[in-house]
Amino acid sequence: MSPRAVTIKDVAGKARVSTATVSRVLNDDPHVAEGTKRRVRAAVDELGYNMNQVARSLKTRATKTIGIVAPELGSQFFMLLAENMDRDLAARGYGLVVCSSWDSVEEEKQRLRLLSERLVDGIVIIPTSDQWRHIAAVKAKGIPIVLVDRRIEGGGLDAVLVDNEGGAFEAVSALIADGHRRIGFIGGSLDVSTARERYFGYRRAMEKAGLRIEPDFVVFGPLVLDSGYRAMRAMLQKPDPPEAYFIVNADTHVGATNYLMIEGREWKKRISFAAFDEMPFSPLLTFCRYAVQQPIADMGAQAVRLVLARVSGAYGGASGAPPEVIRLKTRLIRH
Amino acid sequence: MSPRAVTIKDVAGKARVSTATVSRVLNDDPHVAEGTKRRVRAAVDELGYNMNQVARSLKTRATKTIGIVAPELGSQFFMLLAENMDRDLAARGYGLVVCSSWDSVEEEKQRLRLLSERLVDGIVIIPTSDQWRHIAAVKAKGIPIVLVDRRIEGGGLDAVLVDNEGGAFEAVSALIADGHRRIGFIGGSLDVSTARERYFGYRRAMEKAGLRIEPDFVVFGPLVLDSGYRAMRAMLQKPDPPEAYFIVNADTHVGATNYLMIEGREWKKRISFAAFDEMPFSPLLTFCRYAVQQPIADMGAQAVRLVLARVSGAYGGASGAPPEVIRLKTRLIRH
DNA sequence: CTGTTAGCGCCTTCAG
DNA sequence: CTGAAGGCGCTAACAG
Secondary structure, X not given: OOOOOOOHHHHHHHHOOXXXXXXXXXXXXXXXOHHHHHHHHHHHHHHOOXXXXXXHHHHHOOOOEEEEEEOOOOOHHHHHHHHHHHHHHHHOOOEEEEEEOOXXXXXXXXXXXXXXXXXXXXXXXXXXXXXXXXXXXHHHOOOOEEEXXXXXXXXXXXXXXXXXXXXXXXXXXXXXXXXXXOEXXXXXXXXXXXXXXXHHXXXXXXXXXXXXXXXXXXXXXXXXXXXXXXXXXXXXXXXXXXXXXXXXXXXXXXXXXXXXXXXXXXXXXXXXXXXXXXXXXXHHOOOEEEEEEOOHHHHHHHHHHHHHHHHOOOOOOOOOOOOOEEEEOOEEEEO | OOOOOOOHHHHHHHHOOOHHHHHHHHOOXXXXXXXXXXXXXXXXXXXXXXXXXXXXXXXXXXXXXXXEEEOOOOOHHHHHHHHHHHHHHHHOOOEEEEEEOOOOHHHHHHHHHHHHHOOOOEEEEOOOOOOOHXXXXXXXXXXXXXXXXXXXXXXXXXXXXXXXHHHHHHHHHXXXXXOOOOEEEEEEOOOOHHHHHHHHHHHHHHHHOOOOOOHHHEEEEOOOHHHHHHHHHHHHOOOOOOOEEEEOOHHHHHHHHHHXXXXXXXXXXXXXXXXXXXXXXXXXXXXXEEEEEOOHHHHHHHHHHHHHHHHOOOOOOOOOOOOOEEEEOOEEEEO
16 A cells, blocks of 8 residues: 555644644644744645545535536537636635436436535536426535526526527527528427527517428427437428528537538538537538527636535525526627 | 534434444445344435445545546547546446646646545546656555556556557558648647657658658647647648648647638638547538547546556555556548 | 444644 | 644444
C-alpha cells in the first residue's frame, strides 16, 4: 500500500501545536496568532499535506459537490451545460459528479440514490419523464434539487427552463412567412415537457396562419439522432411530402440531415428546416433556415445559482421557500 | 434543517441487534442468521435507511468513485468516452466525477487536487500538455492514474492510446492513391502527443511517395473548432492552394468544413479531406473522403479496466507493477 | 452467529 | 489565543 497519508495530526506534531489549531488555520479562522499561522503553513508545505475531504464532510455534513443527472451524456446540449456548470462550480470549490439515467426512470432512481448516499450537497437534473415522486423523495431527505431544461408538474421543484412554446412558434412562423404552407414536424415523445411545449408552439403557429396539420407528416419518437433519420426517411417516402419541417432538437436535426446527405440528394435545394438548438456544428446543417438558440451558458449559471442558494440556506434554511421557476428567452437565428 | 438522517444505530435499535450486525447485513456478510437478516432488512425498509457513503469511505478508505479530467468537456470525442466509462463504472457501483482542465496546466493541477482531496479511488486523464510531474505526484500519493488518448513520456503511467501515426499514414496514403500530389495539413500543437504522432504519419506518407511538404500549407493551432476554420481560410486565401488536406481531429475538421460551407462555396466538388475521427454527425462533413475511426468505446472500456485493476491492487497492491501501455488500432473509413 | 470496542480524519464546543 | 475531549456514521478485529 501507499504510505499512510499525512493528516492534521502530523502537521500538528511538526508545528508543535494541537490539531485544533491546525484545523483553525486550515479554515482561515481569524483568531489565530500570526506566528502560529506561519508555523502551521510551513509544516503543511513541508509535509505536502492535503486535506481529507471525506473526513471533513463527515463532520460538516457538506461534501462540496453537486450531482448532475441527464438522460444521455452523449448529447452536445448536455455537455455544454455540464461544461459551463463545471466552470462556475470549480471556481467556488465544488466538484461535479455526473450520471446518465439512460432515459430510464429505473436508472434515474438508481443514480439519485447513488448521489444521495454520497451526500452531494445538491442535485441538478434533466428528468427523464414526468414522474416526480422519487425525485421529491430525495429532496425531502434534505438535498436541494433543481430541474433544468425539462419541467415536471408535481413536486414543487425549482426549475430553469426556456420558452419552448414561444421559440417554436417563432420558428414555424418564420417558415410560414417565407411562403411555406405545408410544414411537417419531427418531434419527441410528448411525455417530455420540452418536446410537448415545442409541439404546441408548432401547432399554434399553424393554426394562427390557418394552415392544416397533416397527421402523416407529424412524427414523434425518442429524442435521438437515429429517430430523426428514420422520421425523415419515412416521410419522404410517402407521396407528396412537404418541403418544410420543424425539428424539435439538435440530435434529431442531425439525424434528419444525415438522411438527406446520404440518401436524399435529389431533395437538395428544395427542403427547408427550422429547428431547435444552435451548435458549434450548425453551419453543417445545410437545410437549416432557422435555428432557435437556447442560452445554454445562462441555463447552467442559473442552475448553479439556484442550487447553491438552496444549499447555503439563503432561502431561510428550510426547504419551505417557494419553488423558483425561471424561463429564459430563446433567440431566432436566420441562416 | 432537515430531520437528522437515519443511521445504522436507528436500524440497530429497531431490529434489536448491534450496529455491527446491521453493518454485516448491509455488506452481505454470509455469517448472519437468516432470521436476523430479515429483521434488519425490515427495519431498513421501515425507516427508509440509506447508507452514508461518506462515513463508510472514511473507514474503508475507498470512495467508489473515479475522477476524469479532460481539456474540454464539450468535444464530441470526450463525451463519447465519458458516456462509455459511465456505463461501465455505474455497473460496478462506481460514480464518476468529471472536471475540465480548460487546456491549462494550472487548472489541471487544481482539478487533480480537488479529486485527490476527495479521495477518488482512481483518475483517468486526458492530459493537457507534456508536463507530468504534477500528475506523477498525485500517483505517488497512492491514487492510480491512467492516461487516455494522449501520451506523456515521463512518469511511468498506464495509458490507453491508439496508433495515431499509423492511422494518419493510412489516410494520407489513401489520398495519394487517389492521385493527389499536393496535400495540406491542418493540425494541432506538437506539444500534444496525438497531434504530433499524426503529423509524423502525414510526413511519412508524403515522404514515402516522394512528395514535397509545402510549409505554406501546414498549419498548427489549438485543437479546437475555430482554429480549423481559420486555418482553412488562411490557406485558401493564398495563391494556388492544394485541393486535398489531412485534418488532425474532429473539432478542427468541423471548423474547416464550416468555413467551406459559409464562405467557400466555390470550392465545392474540388476539395477533399482525410481526417481523424468518425462521429455521429460525420455524414455532414461533406468534403471528407477518408475518416480514421478511433475505437472510442473500447478506449473507455480499457481505461476503466486498467484503473480498476490498479484500484483493486490486482497488480499486487504496490504501485510497483510496470506501467501498461495499450495501443489500439484505428480503422480507415471511405466515404 | 453476535456484541463490544476502537478508531478512520476532522471539526467544535468548552475550558483555560 | 490555544489545547483537550468528544463525536460525525460506519467497519473491523476480537471475544464470547
